[in-house]
Amino acid sequence: MGSNSEFLNIKDVSTAFKIKGKYYDAISHINLEVHHDEILAIVGESGCGKSTLATTIMGLHDPSETKITGKVDFEGTDLLQLDENGYNQFRGAKIGMIFQDPLSALNPLKRIEDQISEVMNYHTKFTAEQKHQRVLELLDQVGIVNPKRTAHQFPHELSGGMRQRVIIAIAIACKPDLIIADEPTTALDVTIQAQILDVLRDIQKENHAGIILITHDLGVVAETADRVAVMYAGQIVEEGSAEQIFDQPKHPYTRSLLRSMPQLDKENDDLYVIKGNVPSLQKMPTDGDRFAPRIPWLPDDAHEAEPSMHEVDDGHIVRCTCYKSFTFPDEQQGGATA
Numbered sequence: 001m002g003s004n005s006e007f008l009n010i011k012d013v014s015t016a017f018k019i020k021g022k023y024y025d026a027i028s029h030i031n032l033e034v035h036h037d038e039i040l041a042i043v044g045e046s047g048c049g050k051s052t053l054a055t056t057i058m059g060l061h062d063p064s065e066t067k068i069t070g071k072v073d074f075e076g077t078d079l080l081q082l083d084e085n086g087y088n089q090f091r092g093a094k095i096g097m098i099f100q101d102p103l104s105a106l107n108p109l110k111r112i113e114d115q116i117s118e119v120m121n122y123h124t125k126f127t128a129e130q131k132h133q134r135v136l137e138l139l140d141q142v143g144i145v146n147p148k149r150t151a152h153q154f155p156h157e158l159s160g161g162m163r164q165r166v167i168i169a170i171a172i173a174c175k176p177d178l179i180i181a182d183e184p185t186t187a188l189d190v191t192i193q194a195q196i197l198d199v200l201r202d203i204q205k206e207n208h209a210g211i212i213l214i215t216h217d218l219g220v221v222a223e224t225a226d227r228v229a230v231m232y233a234g235q236i237v238e239e240g241s242a243e244q245i246f247d248q249p250k251h252p253y254t255r256s257l258l259r260s261m262p263q264l265d266k267e268n269d270d271l272y273v274i275k276g277n278v279p280s281l282q283k284m285p286t287d288g289d290r291f292a293p294r295i296p297w298l299p300d301d302a303h304e305a306e307p308s309m310h311e312v313d314d315g316h317i318v319r320c321t322c323y324k325s326f327t328f329p330d331e332q333q334g335g336a337t338a
């Protein structure tokens with residue numbers, strides 16, 4: 001395992017849901033790589049397709065209701081070709097998943113130790129004592145102060161932050177190479193959020209895992225991510241290192257998201273609001289720049305008819321050339337900058 005080597009390669013992946021007998025793309029032609037030792041954030045408003053991408057990688061869609069095309073190459077295996085049994089060899093073992101709501105992800109009737117052991121029953125040949133030791137080690141690794149006590153507790157006896165730590169312990173029990181964390185801190189208050197993000201960072205360092213961190217919160221991205229992919233209406237519109245995205249954002253959507261982000265060091269009275277909504281699947285434009293309706297002041301001819309990805313710097317890519325002429329209305333009048 002070479003450090004920083006790419007081990008997950010998502011190639012031209014589209015996922016369509018069947019609605020009233022017709023299929024509509026929730027994600028379209030996604031290309032993305034994940035490397036060892038990195039946290040890749042996928043960011044965008046609600047409805048942009050972030051979770052659909054995660055559940056597509058994890059094989060969690062009902063094939064009778066979804067049409068998935070493309071390739072998800074994970075360490076040489078195309079995950080999209082696997083059946084349920086095949087997927088079960090990967091999920092929980094080489095791929096761990098952390099969901100938003102830790103309470104619904106845990107079984108209310110089972111002690112924490114049993115829930116963490118369960119994944120090892122399936123994927124390892126550990127003896128009972130080895131499993132017990134590993135449970136304590138994992139609880140310690142995710143920052144639980146008294147692992148022995150917590151191991152014997154039930155989910156309802158733990159705080160939200162503790163439950164999310166347990167979920168992370170389950171996700172990393174078999175030392176997965178890939179961890180997918182879908183809004184892992186959204187349900188938690190701000191101080192606990194920061195602690196959980198620290199845990200994720202530590203785990204990524206210790207296990208050399210690659211982490212896909214899905215979030216709508218740019219603050220979380222700024223604190224955690226090495227690389228960022230910005231999604232809008234089922235497509236990636238910009239991708240780059242965290243520095244490139246935060247210091248040199250190009251796509252109008254990325255710039256709008258950044259401008260609408262509260263800044264700790266500034267008065268936030270007049271935060272930018274991105275007008276309009278992410279289109280629903282049935283109303284998704286199939287050609288042109290999908291973000292164009294939300295920046296109506298930009299002339300139509302500023303957008304490419306069929307927007308493609310452009311490399312603007314090493315590893316920094318952006319969809320459509322409209323970024324070249326995009327300004328916010330108040331910038332045109334010589335006002336504030338983004």
Ligand SMILES: Nc1ncnc2c1ncn2[C@@H]1O[C@H](COP(=O)(O)OP(=O)(O)OP(=O)(O)O)[C@@H](O)[C@H]1O
Nearest residue numbers: 017026045046047048049050051052053216280281
């Ligand atoms: N099973 C489904 N059937 C039909 N449409 C779906 C299904 N799952 C998701 N969608 C639609 O696909 C689009 C993308 O949803 P998705 O949940 O992936 O977005 P998201 O960016 O993760 O948003 P959120 O943060 O709210 O989860 C949305 O328009 C959503 O309504």
